[in-house]
Amino acid sequence: MSAVVTLGETMALLTPQGRLIAGSAMTVGIGGAESNVAIGLARLGVDATWVSRVGDDDLGRAVVREIRAEGVRVLAGTDPDAPTGMMLKEFRGGRPHRVRYYRAGSAASRLAPAHVDAVADEIAAARVLHLTGITPALGTGPRAAVVRAVEIAREAGVLVSLDVNHRRTLWSDAEARAVLADLVATCDLVLAGPEEAALVLGLDPGPVDAEWGADLAARLAKLGPATAVVKLGPLGAVAVADGAPVHAPTRAVEVVDAVGAGDAFVAGYLAELVEGRPAEAALALGNAAGGAVCLVPGDWEGLPTRAELAALQADPITDVVR
DSSP states (O other), X not given: OOSEEEEOOOEEEEEESSSOOTTOOEEEEEEOHHHHHHHHHHHTTOOEEXXXXXXXXXXXXXXXXXXXXXXXXXXXXXXXXXXXXXXXXXXETXXXXXXXXXXXXXXXXXXXXXXXXXXXXXXXXXXXXXXXXXXXXXXXXXXXXXXXHHHHHHHHTOEEEEEOOOOTTTSOHHHHHHHHHHHHHTOSEEEXXXXXXXXXXXXXXXXXXXXXXXXXXXXXXXXXXXXEEEEOGGGOEEEEETTEEEXXXXXXXXXXXXXXXXXXXXXXXXXXXXXXXXXXXXXXXXXXXXXXXXXXXXXXXXXXXXXXXXXXXXXXXXXXXX
């Protein structure tokens, strides 16, 4: 049994080498918020399980193989009638510009409560069930699966964590607000960016600063969670835990690819949480992990180990060891 169980879709990730034209070469990888968190936790020394569905195809087998190779326990059933989802990362000026998703009708979009019931013992034995706002956006089945997972966790006394992770390409702000606000109210820990927090709360976006972040976190906590965290990117993050605000600044990094930084933050935060450490320590590790991912191309490839984080925090090494 794992300390943290995650639930959600992971897709094949296609990355063109330059502009996408006929005959372009592309690398094939994987990416998914929940599996990114699970991999991040595994690299930080925390046992993690990823629950999902994949298609009976080479892409699905690649997804399972890659995640399992990272030391994550994989509980992903195979759907013989639906494909594994895909996403395409587009570049502009040599940097990631947009990610397009091809997940309609995918195996994971057919997740249902019955699939969650099949792993109920795994969820009930965990310290944390981690979810995102992406899964309920995939359709009524996945939405019901998330609700069922929360019910199982609640009955077993398992802490429920939610990263809002709003995807406007999957559903409208209005639909998302109603569902996510209800989901936040059932969680113990909620994490969000400032725009996502404002969406859940029905507020207009405000300035991205620590004061606004603390206000948003306090408002989110009033919906039900014992702890609310607002991720502020280069300004660090702020949490309100049991009514007390905590702001943790972060070190500036040269951003190569920011995709996956939020998932890395969550992994760092949860890694300290399951060790019983306070919000200050959880925010600090989350900030450090998120910054490390920004230094490396890819969604999860730059997820750090604790030893790698220690090295990054030290003076930078300029010479190659030979």
